[in-house]
Amino acid sequence: DAKTTQPPSMDCAEGRAANLPCNHSTISGNEYVYWYRQIHSQGPQYIIHGLKNNETNEMASLIITEDRKSSTLILPHATLRDTAVYYCIVRVEGAQKLVFGQGTRLTINP
Amino acid sequence: GAVVSQHPSRVICKSGTSVKIECRSLDFQATTMFWYRQFPKQSLMLMATSNEGSKATYEQGVEKDKFLINHASLTLSTLTVTSAHPEDSSFYICSASNSRFDTGELFFGEGSRLTVL
Numbered sequence: 001d002a003k004t005t006q007p008p009s010m011d012c013a014e015g016r017a018a019n020l021p022c023n024h025s026t027i028s029g030n031e032y033v034y035w036y037r038q039i040h041s042q043g044p045q046y047i048i049h050g051l052k053n054n055e056t057n058e059m060a061s062l063i064i065t066e067d068r069k070s071s072t073l074i075l076p077h078a079t080l081r082d083t084a085v086y087y088c089i090v091r092v093e094g095a096q097k098l099v100f101g102q103g104t105r106l107t108i109n110p
Numbered sequence: 111g112a113v114v115s116q117h118p119s120r121v122i123c124k125s126g127t128s129v130k131i132e133c134r135s136l137d138f139q140a141t142t143m144f145w146y147r148q149f150p151k152q153s154l155m156l157m158a159t160s161n162e163g164s165k166a167t168y169e170q171g172v173e174k175d176k177f178l179i180n181h182a183s184l185t186l187s188t189l190t191v192t193s194a195h196p197e198d199s200s201f202y203i204c205s206a207s208n209s210r211f212d213t214g215e216l217f218f219g220e221g222s223r224l225t226v227l
Contacts, residue, residue, distance in 0.1 A: 036218075043114075043203050043218035044154070087153070096142055096207055098216055100154040 004088045009105045018075040022088030025069040035073045037084040078108045116219035130190045131222045133204030139184035140206035148201040194226045
């Protein structure tokens with residue numbers, strides 16, 4: 001699976017949009033981009049995934065660049081409960097396992 | 111969404127004893143389950159992939175005789191840490207998918223924190 005690069009940490013003010021970047025410059029055509037988050041001492045929680053089109057659900061939006069070499073997860077109105085480690089993962093189609101990188105530790109400040 | 115449950119959530123044991131952790135898919139049949147380990151301030155590390163009715167596939171560097179995985183039914187996988195030592199203290203997390211998982215989400219349990227004294 002392609003490697004991803006994320007900033008180790010970010011801060012965001014409560015109520016503002018949190019934009020989390022991810023670089024995946026070696027992504028191949030059949031690899032999807034997944035985002036998970038992990039709140040302290042809990043199991044990871046699925047957020048969103050996409051292939052090449054932008055995606056939106058009740059939790060977040062995923063913006064994938066046209067060349068697919070990077071993406072941004074957007075939490076539109078961050079709350080204190082969004083403080084977590086966010087993982088960007090690329091996964092080969094048909095392969096089931098997820099390989100986690102180091103993620104971004106997002107802190108939402110009041 | 112689908113629910114994956116782990117038990118126990120916390121366990122403390124003496125060095126040299128064995129500990130079993132259960133992972134259950136509560137509302138779907140999990141053809142494949144994954145076991146991860148996470149040390150403090152580190153990311154999740156995949157240990158093994160277990161398919162129902164067959165032997166688990168271990169990642170490089172993970173001792174299969176120390177971390178016994180059994181996936182005897184479509185809703186239950188167990189991880190047994192044999193002859194546990196303090197360095198095995200960690201947060202163990204399972205995840206599960208069903209046969210329809212190709213581009214969808216993978217469901218994770220709440221994790222089990224093992225402390226070996």
